[in-house]
Amino acid sequence: MTNEFNPRDPVAKPKLSVVIPARNESTTIAYVIEEARSVHPESEVIVVVNGATDRTAEIAAQMGAKVIRYSAALGHDVGRSLGAKEARGDIILFLDGDIVISTDLLTPFVQAVENGADVALNKYQGRVNTKNVHNVVLSKRVLNALLSSSELGASSMTTIPHAISRKALRVIGCDNLAIPPKAQAIALTSGLHVAQACFVDVGKVNPKRRKSPDPLSQLIVGDHLEAIHWLFSQSDSRANRSDLGRQRERVRD
Amino acid sequence: MKIIPKKAAVKKKRPLRKPVAEKSVNSLKKTAWDKGAYAAGCRSVGWFWPKSIDGEPPENIQWERTINVRWAKWFGKHAFRRVPRLSYPLACGRFIRGFCETANIDISSDLLLPTTKSVCCVLTVKNEAATLQAQLNELRRLPFEEIIVVVNGSTDNSYEVARNHPVQATVVHFDSALGYDVGRAVGARMSHSDMILFLDGDMTIRVDLLLPFIYEIEKGADVVLNPISSLLPTFERRDSVSNIKQFLNICLGRRDLHADSLTAVPHALSRRAIEKLGTSVLAVPPVAQERAVRLGLSVVRSPVTVDVITRNRLRKQNVGLGNRVEHLILGDHLEALHELMGNFGPRLHFPDSMRQRHLIEEGADESV
Numbered sequence: 001m002t003n004e005f006n007p008r009d010p011v012a013k014p015k016l017s018v019v020i021p022a023r024n025e026s027t028t029i030a031y032v033i034e035e036a037r038s039v040h041p042e043s044e045v046i047v048v049v050n051g052a053t054d055r056t057a058e059i060a061a062q063m064g065a066k067v068i069r070y071s072a073a074l075g076h077d078v079g080r081s082l083g084a085k086e087a088r089g090d091i092i093l094f095l096d097g098d099i100v101i102s103t104d105l106l107t108p109f110v111q112a113v114e115n116g117a118d119v120a121l122n123k124y125q126g127r128v129n130t131k132n133v134h135n136v137v138l139s140k141r142v143l144n145a146l147l148s149s150s151e152l153g154a155s156s157m158t159t160i161p162h163a164i165s166r167k168a169l170r171v172i173g174c175d176n177l178a179i180p181p182k183a184q185a186i187a188l189t190s191g192l193h194v195a196q197a198c199f200v201d202v203g204k205v206n207p208k209r210r211k212s213p214d215p216l217s218q219l220i221v222g223d224h225l226e227a228i229h230w231l232f233s234q235s236d237s238r239a240n241r242s243d244l245g246r247q248r249e250r251v252r253d
Numbered sequence: 254m255k256i257i258p259k260k261a262a263v264k265k266k267r268p269l270r271k272p273v274a275e276k277s278v279n280s281l282k283k284t285a286w287d288k289g290a291y292a293a294g295c296r297s298v299g300w301f302w303p304k305s306i307d308g309e310p311p312e313n314i315q316w317e318r319t320i321n322v323r324w325a326k327w328f329g330k331h332a333f334r335r336v337p338r339l340s341y342p343l344a345c346g347r348f349i350r351g352f353c354e355t356a357n358i359d360i361s362s363d364l365l366l367p368t369t370k371s372v373c374c375v376l377t378v379k380n381e382a383a384t385l386q387a388q389l390n391e392l393r394r395l396p397f398e399e400i401i402v403v404v405n406g407s408t409d410n411s412y413e414v415a416r417n418h419p420v421q422a423t424v425v426h427f428d429s430a431l432g433y434d435v436g437r438a439v440g441a442r443m444s445h446s447d448m449i450l451f452l453d454g455d456m457t458i459r460v461d462l463l464l465p466f467i468y469e470i471e472k473g474a475d476v477v478l479n480p481i482s483s484l485l486p487t488f489e490r491r492d493s494v495s496n497i498k499q500f501l502n503i504c505l506g507r508r509d510l511h512a513d514s515l516t517a518v519p520h521a522l523s524r525r526a527i528e529k530l531g532t533s534v535l536a537v538p539p540v541a542q543e544r545a546v547r548l549g550l551s552v553v554r555s556p557v558t559v560d561v562i563t564r565n566r567l568r569k570q571n572v573g574l575g576n577r578v579e580h581l582i583l584g585d586h587l588e589a590l591h592e593l594m595g596n597f598g599p600r601l602h603f604p605d606s607m608r609q610r611h612l613i614e615e616g617a618d619e620s621v
Contacts, residue, residue: 075608082613128489135503137488142500145493146583175613215607222603225504228590229599237591241584244577246432246536251439253531 016043016110017087020065021079022097026054031100033063038103039093039110046086047097048079056097076219077158081178084169093163101161101200108198109163118168119187120197121155127203128154136217139224143181146228146239147188155196157184158220168192181220181227189234286331287344294351297323316360317396320352325369325471335556336367336464361419362396367464368471371398373446376422377436378404378454382411387457389418394460399423401440402454406430411454433581434516438535441527449527453518458559465557466521475526475550476542479519480558482511494579497586501539504593504601505546513554515542516582517561526550539582543589547596 018036022029033045045065049057051073060067068082080094091113093106112120126137140154157180164172164187171190176183187194231239297320324345337344345365353359366372374397378385385402392400402415405427415424425439437451448470450463469477485495491512499512515538522530529548534541545552593601 070612072609072612073607074612075605075610078608078610078613125489129487131485131487133488133499135508138496138500138503142493142496145496146587150493178608178610178613218603219605219607221503222600222605225590225594225601225603226599228587229594232587232591232594237588238584239587241580241587242577243584244433244581245430246435247429248432248435248533248536250427250431250435251442251533251536253533 014042014044014089016040016091016093017084017089018043018045018093018095019048019080019083019087020045020060020095020097021048021050021074021077021083022052022056022060023050023073024052024054024056025097026056026059028100029056029097030059030063032095032097033060033065035101035103036093036095036106037064039106040091042089044087044089046083048074048083050074050079076216077180078178080180081174081176084174084177087169090166091163092166092169094160096160099160099202105198105200106161109161112195112197113163113165116193117195117197118165118171118192119157119184119194120163121152121157121194122159122162122202123153123155123196123199124159124202125154134217136220139181139221143185143224143227144188146231147185149188149194152194152196156181157187158223159202161200163197179223179226181224182230185227185230189231286337287340287347290327290344290347291351293327294320294324294348294353295355297327297348297352298355316356316358317362318398320349320360320362321365321396322369323352324348324365325367328365328367329369333468336468338461338557341367341464342461360396362394364394364460364464366395366397367468368448370447370471371445372467373397373399373401373444373449374452375437375440375444375449376400376402376452376454377434377440378402378407378411378415379430379436380407380409380411381454382407382409382414384457385411385454386414386418388452388454389415389420389422391457391460393418393420395463398446399444401425401443403427403431403436403440405436432536433578434538435536437538438532441522441535442532444527447524448521450521451518456561458519458561462557462559463519465555466519469553469555470521470523473551474553475523475529476515476545476552477521477555478510478513478515478552479517479561480511480513480554480556481517481560481562482513483558484560484562485512492579494582497583498539501543501586501589504590505543506602507546507552510552510554514539515545516585519559519561521555537585537588539585539589540592543593547593 016039020032036045037043046068047060047065048068049060050070057067057069068086084092091110093109109120126134128137137154140156144150144152168187171192172183172186176186342364346363374392376388400420400422402422402424404412404415404424406429412424412426415422441449448467450466452458466477485491495512498514502508502510526545529550530541530544534544
């Protein structure tokens with residue numbers, strides 16, 4: 001993996017790397033960076049600007065963040081993968097360019113990793129006090145149950161903020177961060193310590209999705225299927241779940 | 254017609270909700286349809302058996318089946334969208350009375366099937382003599398073509414109960430336990446009927462609740478599920494089994510099925526479904542459901558919910574075997590997803606058209 005400490009860099013290796021994918025986020029990016037930088041004294045901020053037509057990159061650079069620039073839009077979560085490749089810290093915190101989260105709420109994620117967790121997730125569960133559940137929330141919950149981690153509820157690496165340790169990054173692999181549920185499946189099956197750190201209500205600030213079928217939720221359900229597919233590739237078609245002694249051979253067609 | 258003594262009539266519990274749906278579904282002129290049932294029953298006799306001079310009925314006739322065919326034809330003329338919950342048993346009773354009095358015969362059923370097709374009931378039983386007896390008593394009220402009882406791994410007298418019951422069930426016996434849901438496949442394999450109802454020996458289901466399942470198939474459905482989703486709590490209190498059932502339905506593009514599944518009884522399959530799916534797959538119900546949807550069979554929910562959650566099989570399992578059964582059912586659904594992915598790829602119909610995955614390998618335009 002290419003994301004080890006870079007000796008050519010004059011700056012000392014930071015403790016925390018904050019990865020922020022951003023598109024046209026010139027109105028919020030400055031605040032996001034400011035809050036993120038205060039989380040830890042030794043930190044670097046990496047902003048992955050992609051498909052931007054406004055001044056997002058310039059603002060980020062002015063704020064002293066490391067900016068990785070792509071002219072084309074990368075699509076969902078690919079920025080995390082590319083940002084993580086550049087990260088040099090022991091802890092990597094993932095944020096979004098359009099959601100400003102205060103330092104107080106970000107600190108618990110970093111602390112959780114400092115205290116031994118490999119992946120620190122947002123406790124956010126989505127809207128659950130309903131009978132008509134959203135596909136995305138359901139997918140998250142199903143995946144955790146399939147990974148024998150029902151206690152995580154619908155907490156997911158799809159949701160920001162979340163922080164991971166350097167070890168987790170090595171085990172999961174930078175590339176897999178682009179498909180967050182797959183990254184989560186890898187983390188949980190390889191015995192990494194996945195914990196819930198803090199509740200950050202990202203549902204309030206996420207833009208309301210009205211279109212049906214909503215392309216983003218379709219994408220996220222697909223991601224979870226990809227994670228399940230990865231699970232199959234690691235085991236069998238039942239993911240090593242018992243049949244409780246079914247005598248299938250009794251009936252043949 | 255049964256005459257209920259007054260005392261019993263007073264004691265009888267009133268239903269919690271007043272059935273109002275019936276009137277709104279069917280047009281008003283149909284509300285009095287059951288009044289004509291007696292006369293229809295009388296008339297039906299003449300259609301196939303002109304009264305012989307001495308008034309004795311001919312022998313070697315399966316009266317239940319014969320009456321049922323006549324009834325189903327008469328009932329079918331009304332073109333109901335659903336089986337009328339209250340008036341159906343009344344009309345059946347009148348029709349049977351009319352028929353039996355005219356033909357001078359006696360039959361054991363007090364209800365009739367809303368179809369001319371033959372109907373089979375498959376019951377899987379494992380140490381459930383008590384509920385089996387009660388369930389068979391209930392089933393006797395309907396003129397089923399076959400009743401198949403699959404007794405497996407039983408150490409009580411389940412076999413004797415099934416064997417000696419006047420309903421004349423076909424009984425299959427296995428010394429060892431077949432495992433979850435395998436009994437259904439065994440029973441389905443033996444059946445030759447036009448549709449099959451699947452029940453479990455560990456609970457007694459009122460037979461009139463089965464009629465909507467049969468009627469849905471009569472109207473052209475291939476798979477009829479028990480709509481137990483309506484009984485589920487809000488999402489935060491749901492178990493992982495309900496969740497994965499719902500998830501599979503979403504993956505099948507059938508969000509409208511909610512968390513309803515072939516895993517739950519009762520459910521009904523048409524002969525067409527059995528032929529397309531095969532019987533062995535019924536041992537893993539979620540896979541059968543996946544195939545049914547994938548092969549274009551008509552999968553619907555029954556309009557009436559049979560509450561199998563509160564009195565229940567799930568609770569019994571959850572206490573003792575709990576986790577193991579949960580894992581079994583999760584595994585079954587994974588098997589279904591695995592088969593689905595084998596046909597449509599890892600992401601099914603949830604494409605990822607936005608991500609530039611190739612860029613993960615390549616470098617950035619410029620770094621600042």
